[in-house]
Structure formats: C-alpha cells, structure tokens
Amino acid sequence: MPAKKATHQQTKQHNRDLILKTLFDNPQISRAEIARTTKLTRATVSDMVADLIEEGLVAEVGYGSSIGGRLPVLLSLNADSRYLIGLNLAQDKFIGAVVNLRGEIKETCEAPVGSNNGEQALQIVYQILDQLISTDCKPIVGIGIGTPGLVNAREGIVVNAVNLDWQDLPLARLLETRYHLPVSVLNDSQAMAIGEFVYSGSYKSDDNLIVVNVGYGVGAGILINGRIFQGDGGGAGEIGHVAVQENGVACRCGKYGCLETVASARAVVQRAQVLSETSDPQINSFESLETAFLAGDPLAQRIVTEAGHYLGFSIANLVGTLNIKSILLTGDMTCFGESWLGSVRESMSEAALPRMVQDTQLEIGKLDFRGCILGASASMLLSGYTLLFTQTNNN
Numbered sequence: 463m464p465a466k467k468a469t470h471q472q473t474k475q476h477n478r479d480l481i482l483k484t485l486f487d488n489p490q491i492s493r494a495e496i497a498r499t500t501k502l503t504r505a506t507v508s509d510m511v512a513d514l515i516e517e518g519l520v521a522e523v524g525y526g527s528s529i530g531g532r533l534p535v536l537l538s539l540n541a542d543s544r545y546l547i548g549l550n551l552a553q554d555k556f557i558g559a560v561v562n563l564r565g566e567i568k569e570t571c572e573a574p575v576g577s578n579n580g581e582q583a584l585q586i587v588y589q590i591l592d593q594l595i596s597t598d599c600k601p602i603v604g605i606g607i608g609t610p611g612l613v614n615a616r617e618g619i620v621v622n623a624v625n626l627d628w629q630d631l632p633l634a635r636l637l638e639t640r641y642h643l644p645v646s647v648l649n650d651s652q653a654m655a656i657g658e659f660v661y662s663g664s665y666k667s668d669d670n671l672i673v674v675n676v677g678y679g680v681g682a683g684i685l686i687n688g689r690i691f692q693g694d695g696g697g698a699g700e701i702g703h704v705a706v707q708e709n710g711v712a713c714r715c716g717k718y719g720c721l722e723t724v725a726s727a728r729a730v731v732q733r734a735q736v737l738s739e740t741s742d743p744q745i746n747s748f749e750s751l752e753t754a755f756l757a758g759d760p761l762a763q764r765i766v767t768e769a770g771h772y773l774g775f776s777i778a779n780l781v782g783t784l785n786i787k788s789i790l791l792t793g794d795m796t797c798f799g800e801s802w803l804g805s806v807r808e809s810m811s812e813a814a815l816p817r818m819v820q821d822t823q824l825e826i827g828k829l830d831f832r833g834c835i836l837g838a839s840a841s842m843l844l845s846g847y848t849l850l851f852t853q854t855n856n857n
C-alpha cells in the first residue's frame with residue numbers, strides 16, 4: 463500500500479534528520495549517546511549511521527572513555543563533505559562565501575554595488591555566485607541569501623528592498639533555475655540572528671534571542687525556541703521603519719522620523735556632515751566619523767551617543783513586547799564599542815520596566831559581517847536536514 467510506504471519513508475527521513483542534528487550539535491559523539499539523545503533504538507541509530515558513513519557525511523574519529531567494557535567509537539560530522547554558499551547583500555558591497563558544515567569560511571568573493579539599479583544588482587549576485595560555485599569546494603548543496611528589505615521567505619521573494627531597487631523579485635526561483643540548487647532567501651537581520659545563534663557557541667537549541675542589526679539600515683531578527691520568527695508577513699523585527707520622531711527627517715521608505723533616520727550608520731554620517739560643515743575635523747564619511755570618535759572629538763561622540771539613545775528606546779519596546787533576555791547588537795555601529803553600547807543601555811533602562819531590564823543582557827555580537835553569511839547558509843540547515851544532505855546535484 464503506497465500510503466504506508468510513504469509513512470515508513472517519512473519516519474526514516476525524520477530519524478535521519480534527528481541523528482544529523484545530534485551530530486551537528488556535538489563535535490564528537492558515540493552511537494550509544496546518539497541513541498540516548500534521540501530516544502531512537504541502538505539498532506536504528508547503527509543502521510542510519512552506517513548509511514551516513516557510506517555517504518561520507520559522518521566519520522569514525524576515535525574512541526571515547528568507558529566505565530567498563532569496550533571503548534565506544536566516537537563519530538563526527540565530516541565538516542568538509544558538503545558545502546553551502548552564504549551571501550550578504552546588506553552593505554555597499556555584496557560579500558559571498560563558501561562555508562563548510564561547521565560554518566568555516568573556505569572561499570570568499572565580494573563586489574562593490576554602485577548604483578541604485580535592480581538589474582545591475584542582480585547581475586552582481588550572479589557574478590559572485592558563478593565565481594564561488596567554480597571553486598574547488600564541492601559538492602555545494604545549497605545557497606542562502608541575506609538581503610535587506612522585506613522578504614517573503616517561504617516563497618523566496620524579495621518583496622521590497624529600496625536601496626537595491628528590487629520589488630517582488632522572485633530571487634529564489636531565479637537562482638534555483640540558474641544553479642539547480644535549493645535557495646533560501648532571508649532578511650539580512652534575520653540571517654544575522656541565525657548566524658549568531660547557530661555559530662557563536664553561546665546558545666542551546668531551544669533558546670530565545672533577539673539580534674538588532676544596526677548598519678546602513680536597522681532591523682532585528684527574533685528567534686523564539688530556536689526558530690526564527692518571521693511574523694505573518696515576513697516583516698517581524700522591521701523596527702528600522704517605525705517612526706520614533708514626530709516631524710522627523712524623511713526616510714528612504716517614504717515616511718518621516720523612522721528609527722533608521724536617527725540611529726543607523728547612514729544617519730550618523732548625514733548628521734555629522736551637516737554639523738561638522740564649519741568645524742574641524744570635517745566629517746564626511748563613516749570612516750572619518752569613526753576616526754574622530756576614537757580621537758575623542760566631542761561632536762562625533764555626541765552624534766554617536768544620541769543615535770544610541772534612540773536605539774535604546776526602540777529596544778525597550780522589544781523588551782516590553784517579548785521579554786527575551788538575550789539581545790545582541792550587530793552591524794557597523796558596533797565599531798563605536800562600549801560608549802555607544804552604554805548609551806543604548808541607558809535609554810533602554812529608562813524606557814522599560816526596571817525588573818525586566820535587570821534580567822536583560824544587551825551585548826555586542828561575536829560574528830561581525832560573517833554573521834549574515836553564516837546565518838544565510840545555516841538557514842538551509844535549520845529549514846531541514848533533508849534538503850541539505852540529500853541534494854548533491856552540483857557535482
């Protein structure tokens with residue numbers, strides 16, 4: 463009966479995913495420990511592990527300790543048996559990388575993105591992917607993209623990315639057609655959040671985490687019970703385009719006074735350009751602002767601190783809404799370090815309930831720009847081991 467057969471197949475796939483996840487979570491582990499962790503029988507684990515070894519995904523790497531009897535053989539995921547590509551489209555340059563199953567970056571490729579032309583931006587994506595796919599890292603089993611803007615992750619559509627001039631772009635379908643690989647498309651802040659969650663080594667698989675990414679734009683990625691929360695329309699965490707200032711400056715989204723117009727890397731540069739016009743040093747780029755800030759220039763310090771304050775108020779809203787205790791800050795603005803972080807903390811503390819703030823840890827993320835690349839590639843891992851480990855049609 464076909465129905466029964468399908469069920470058997472599904473169970474097998476489910477067991478396989480469970481075992482792979484356990485191997486992913488543990489650098490080295492015995493068959494017996496896998497059976498204990500997954501609650502599968504020893505026989506099921508042994509059979510499946512034999513298959514995985516034959517496929518080259520898993521290797522026997524040595525012996526563990528024993529309290530009597532035979533020493534258990536330790537297994538490990540073969541990190542370089544499959545590769546993924548992660549692509550970060552969130553900066554003034556696109557950065558892509560080939561990543562192995564442990565999140566180690568093997569090859570990178572980047573290209574500047576000049577104009578506001580959607581077709582051109584897409585060509586640059588192709589260029590980078592063409593180059594990464596032609597490297598010696600094989601087989602590549604999936605492509606993950608972190609893009610700014612509103613994303614329908616289920617369909618792989620970039621609904622709206624203003625600075626890339628993309629609207630309703632079916633990016634996943636375009637790339638799947640061109641490269642014959644599974645593709646996942648995520649908002650860059652959500653990708654960043656997954657990257658920090660999976661690869662910073664600080665979280666258990668069912669933890670909660672908010673990552674607020676403050677670069678050219680501002681956005682948050684929210685993980686609840688270890689899963690990215692995208693909201694009903696994919697826009698969960700789009701705090702950058704919520705107004706925080708009445709009668710504020712015009713935002714690139716068409717509204718006024720958005721958080722992004724006062725707290726982003728772009729905002730502080732614009733403000734510095736205006737305020738330093740007649741003073742010395744004249745600040746006209748993010749780099750010159752950073753230099754002035756580090757040299758203790760009072761104007762630069764004031765601008766950065768003010769930006770931090772606005773961000774802190776918005777984060778207080780997240781604290782009040784979600785009460786997630788672990789919040790990380792990532793993106794260009796983190797280069798201003800402790801004093802910027804201090805101003806964010808201060809206004810967050812002012813604006814949210816003291817008891818909730820007390821329990822909230824606000825820190826700077828560990829992975830810098832790599833977070834988005836790693837998260838985009840790991841989104842393939844999280845979305846199903848099935849997808850990742852069974853498709854190898856790019857040999």
Ligand SMILES: [Zn+2]
Binds near residue numbers: 714722
């Ligand atoms: Zn806006």
